[in-house]
Amino acid sequence: LLDLKLVTGMVGLFFITAFAAGLYPALVLSAFNPVETLYNRIHYSGKSYVARCLVVVQFSLAIFLIISTLFIYSQFDYLTQKNLGYNDKNLIELTVQKAIMNKSLMRTLKTEFGRLPGVEMIAPRNVGKFQGPTVTADKEFMASYEHVDEDFVPTMEIPIITGRNFAKDFPADSINSVLVNETFVHAAGWKEPVGQTIDHMNIPGWGNKKMIVVGVVKDFHFESLKEKIKPQVFTYEPRLPLGKFVIRISKDNVPLTLQAMNDLFKKVFPYDSFQYSFKDDTNRNHYEAENKWKKIITAAAFLAIFISCIGLFGLTALSAERRTKEIGIRKVLGATVIQIVGLISRDFMKLIIVAFIITLPLVWYSIDLWLQSFAYRIEITFGVFVVAGVMASLIALLTISGLAIKSAMINPVNSLRSQ
Numbered sequence: 001l002l003d004l005k006l007v008t009g010m011v012g013l014f015f016i017t018a019f020a021a022g023l024y025p026a027l028v029l030s031a032f033n034p035v036e037t038l039y040n041r042i043h044y045s046g047k048s049y050v051a052r053c054l055v056v057v058q059f060s061l062a063i064f065l066i067i068s069t070l071f072i073y074s075q076f077d078y079l080t081q082k083n084l085g086y087n088d089k090n091l092i093e094l095t096v097q098k099a100i101m102n103k104s105l106m107r108t109l110k111t112e113f114g115r116l117p118g119v120e121m122i123a124p125r126n127v128g129k130f131q132g133p134t135v136t137a138d139k140e141f142m143a144s145y146e147h148v149d150e151d152f153v154p155t156m157e158i159p160i161i162t163g164r165n166f167a168k169d170f171p172a173d174s175i176n177s178v179l180v181n182e183t184f185v186h187a188a189g190w191k192e193p194v195g196q197t198i199d200h201m202n203i204p205g206w207g208n209k210k211m212i213v214v215g216v217v218k219d220f221h222f223e224s225l226k227e228k229i230k231p232q233v234f235t236y237e238p239r240l241p242l243g244k245f246v247i248r249i250s251k252d253n254v255p256l257t258l259q260a261m262n263d264l265f266k267k268v269f270p271y272d273s274f275q276y277s278f279k280d281d282t283n284r285n286h287y288e289a290e291n292k293w294k295k296i297i298t299a300a301a302f303l304a305i306f307i308s309c310i311g312l313f314g315l316t317a318l319s320a321e322r323r324t325k326e327i328g329i330r331k332v333l334g335a336t337v338i339q340i341v342g343l344i345s346r347d348f349m350k351l352i353i354v355a356f357i358i359t360l361p362l363v364w365y366s367i368d369l370w371l372q373s374f375a376y377r378i379e380i381t382f383g384v385f386v387v388a389g390v391m392a393s394l395i396a397l398l399t400i401s402g403l404a405i406k407s408a409m410i411n412p413v414n415s416l417r418s419q
Contacts, residue, residue, distance in 0.1 A: 051315050058308035059355035065301035067363045067388040072294050078378050079287050085220025087157040091279040092247045100243035112264055118257030120248045123151035127243035135200035136188040143231040147240040155248050163194040163215030166236045174236045178211045182219045184231035224286035228375040309399045316400050320407040327407055340408035345400050352396045356389050
């Protein structure tokens with residue numbers, strides 16, 4: 001905040017803005033006849049094109065930000081509320097770096113953690129990501145590999161679409177069986193995936209393997225929704241390293257469960273810190289930038305609406321002052337308050353419509369460009385634009401109506417004697 005360029009730029013921006021804001025009123029005021037000014041005989045004439053253009057620009061910006069806010073809120077809700085394909089509530093991830101290459105220690109830790117009160121299920125998995133070329137009967141594509149055991153799918157609560165899960169009753173599962181996800185089945189072009197063979201899997205540290213598909217799990221989003229689900233293979237190979245646990249705990253007495261887990265961890269690794277994360281927190285953190293933008297755009301929208309209303313209020317006041325005698329004549333001829341309010345409001349509502357028409361293509365393009373950064377996104381619906389247009393119109397009407405009603409209620413005798 002104390003950066004020299006930043007401070008200099010802000011000071012310069014302040015003076016430029018003040019100069020620009022005062023320039024036009026100064027030019028107008030300097031053109032007044034001094035005698036007419038002193039005798040209060042100034043006639044407000046002309047169409048105030050500059051003022052009208054400024055109101056259009058202000059409301060264009062306000063409508064742009066209103067529509068952007070609505071879409072950002074919708075996309076953020078979509079990201080945080082979308083069904084991920086598994087249950088991320090009360091699910092903990094725990095990394096045990098020292099046990100990555102020690103399979104017996106991982107099995108011991110799994111057993112000991114599983115005995116703790118509050119721990120409902122626990123399953124190991126590999127640390128990091130592994131990708132490699134995969135070859136089926138007539139297709140070749142990249143797939144990601146997950147090394148898990150028979151408890152991973154039930155712990156994550158991932159539905160099995162067809163086939164079965166790994167099981168201890170099938171010792172061959174650890175030798176030649178795999179699970180795949182739906183995206184893998186589509187990439188391979190299989191109609192009946194169970195029993196199909198993967199002819200080539202190049203897993204680091206494992207070499208080439210030919211495996212049989214015993215089950216298909218439903219696609220799930222373990223990563224951010226900014227990334228598309230990739231073809232995925234789940235292996236039960238006992239030689240591959242693990243190093244991480246996914247642990248489902250009871251929602252009751254969470255602090256006591258975490259304390260018990262910490263005590264057990266410290267007992268095995270007394271010099272290491274017990275570092276864990278709740279999966280639902282991790283998922284929300286994926287969209288921290290979007291959450292900040294949501295707050296920034298919302299604040300900017302309110303500020304733009306406020307500034308737009310000030311401009312519209314000033315223009316309405318000027319119009320009412322200019323048409324004081326006209327309003328008096330209309331009232332004498334029988335015009336009602338509603339008719340006069342409509343007369344004053346009509347011209348300004350045209351400005352809002354012009355602002356909406358100008359903004360529509362710009363905001364559509366901008367929102368579509370922003371949504372392209374997400375692999376999974378909401379659709380751009382015209383209903384949001386209609387809602388924003390109605391909101392802007394109502395805000396404008398509320399701004400105008402007070403002055404319009406006040407002008408319409410003035411005694412026509414006073415109106416006709418105003419000049």
